[in-house]
Amino acid sequence: GIRDHERLVGSEMCIRDRMKDRLTLFTKYLLDVLFYAGIVVTVTLPFSIRFYGKYDSYFGQHWLRLTILFGISGIFALMLLQELRKMFKTVLNGDCFIRENVQSLKRMGICSFCIAAVTALRLFLYLTPAVLITILVFVIAGLFSLVLSRVFDAAVTYKLENDLTI
DSSP: OHHHHHHHHHHHHHHHHHHHHHHHHHHHHHHHHHHHHHHHHHHTHHHHHHHHHTTOHHHHHTHHHHHHHHHHHHHHHHHHHHHHHHHHHHHHTTOOOSHHHHHHHHHHHHHHHHHHHHHHHGGGTOOOHHHHHHHHHHHHHHHHHHHHHHHHHHHHHHHHHHHHHO
């Protein structure tokens, strides 16, 4: 009767915890892969853009400008990913409501706005819907990060006050 139901609930919770742990580990490894792949892509930009320039004359003619713009965006993207990786470590440690994460979210917002601004410079080279969408996505990501930093700041304040109360 009740015991079987309690065991089922307990086993369901255990399965949920294992799935949650798998998702957490998957996310951690995905962030690591994205970070290191981003380094490789950013470092090899001069070669890959020149190679692609053989098939697209626009890239061939403007390879240096595109390398600089994509390189700057790549550096900001790596900085953003590094902040996200730092934050994720605090999630893994079970203590994510800390002031360092508030600062990380602010830095992620700034990096997002910088990527949007650098991408906007590409509008002077060529206009495509993808460029406009990329700008919009990073402006939204920047706003989201800055708003979330304020939410985290309030949560940290409440947590610290609660820790002092107990």
